[in-house]
Amino acid sequence: MKPHQSLAQAFGYELIKIKRHPSVDAHLSNVIKHYAIDLVFDVGANRGQFSQRLRRRGYQGEIHSFEPASKVFEQLQSASLGDHNWFAHRLALGDACRQQTMNVAESTDLSSFLDPNEFGESQFSAMGAAQRETVEVGALDSFAAEHIVDIHKRRILLKMDTQGYDLKVFAGATNTIGNIVFMLS
16 A cells, blocks of 8 residues: 555545546445444455455454365465454355365466356456366355354345355355345455
8 A cells, every 4th residue: 555545544535546436445444334244254255355455444353254265275264364353264155055166267266166158268368267176065054053153143244256156155145144234246
């Protein structure tokens, strides 16, 4: 971050170029405060970039990050070390619990259960599957019932970045949906 951007942020502002759209980051801390969010599910966490952004914005609440690809998960787990309120899970989320084959792209943020289409391959050269990996898939409802105390008293931010699989993740959250107060997809 440039010095003038840091100074503006210290006074509660974000400087952006007129021709650019404002970032989601500028609004996250306000959303978290306004909705009293106390639990974040970071689905499709990759290396933990979204959770790190939340921490830089001052969010100190509980975060559960989900990343199924083994090599990327190691980086996520490393990023979360030392943060007693950030938990990394080597798990994909979907509509049911099972094992499923995932296309792990050269650029890991483009990995998906779905095969790349012609448009994606033409626009993103690193989208092609570098390898395929069988991963565990769980449903958010099952995970929450097993791992989150008093889930129905929580105020949840659900962030999904699953390269075309977000609706499946959402379908696995039918019992949790009433506590999701903010969603990024």
